[in-house]
Amino acid sequence: MIKILFICHGNICRSPMAEFVMKDMVKKAGVAERFYIDSAAVSREELGNPIYPPAQRELTKHGIIGASHRARQITADDLQKFDRIYYMDSSNARYLQRLFPNHIGFLPFLPYDVADPWYSGDFTQTWIDVETGCQKILEELL
Numbered sequence: 001m002i003k004i005l006f007i008c009h010g011n012i013c014r015s016p017m018a019e020f021v022m023k024d025m026v027k028k029a030g031v032a033e034r035f036y037i038d039s040a041a042v043s044r045e046e047l048g049n050p051i052y053p054p055a056q057r058e059l060t061k062h063g064i065i066g067a068s069h070r071a072r073q074i075t076a077d078d079l080q081k082f083d084r085i086y087y088m089d090s091s092n093a094r095y096l097q098r099l100f101p102n103h104i105g106f107l108p109f110l111p112y113d114v115a116d117p118w119y120s121g122d123f124t125q126t127w128i129d130v131e132t133g134c135q136k137i138l139e140e141l142l
Helices: 015-026 051-061 076-081 090-099 123-141
Strands: 002-008 035-041 084-087 106-108
Touching: 002 015, 002 076, 015 035, 015 051, 015 123, 035 106, 051 090, 051 123, 084 123, 090 106
Parallel strands: 002 035, 002 084, 084 106
Antiparallel strands: none
16 A cells, blocks of 8 residues: 655645545546555644635535545654655745654655645645646556
8 A cells, every 4th residue: 555645834725635636536546445645734733624615615626525634733653654745845845854854755746836825825726736746646656
């Protein structure tokens, strides 16, 4: 089983979007049983909160529901549990290095920063980035 963790700042927009998009993609590809997919935050700011409503609306526009999600922070246990830990932007990478200075192997989700809709309000661009990144990852792993 391939275990994937997506990371963003608060775990209410980009990383849960990636989590649920990837879950949808592996299900549609008929390989869901080969994957365990989750998401987490580098910060503690949004702990316990659901997906940000505009992010959920964007997912819903594409037929994806993430209603059961609650924000959580990455833990040291996650470093052992997950095979691949993808961060959404360079700021997340810096936070990860501060939290876990001896861990190597965090991976960029894309070769560029995923648009942060918390600041831009542009959930459509975030959807495009997330879908692109998930497709790339799935192609690499299948």
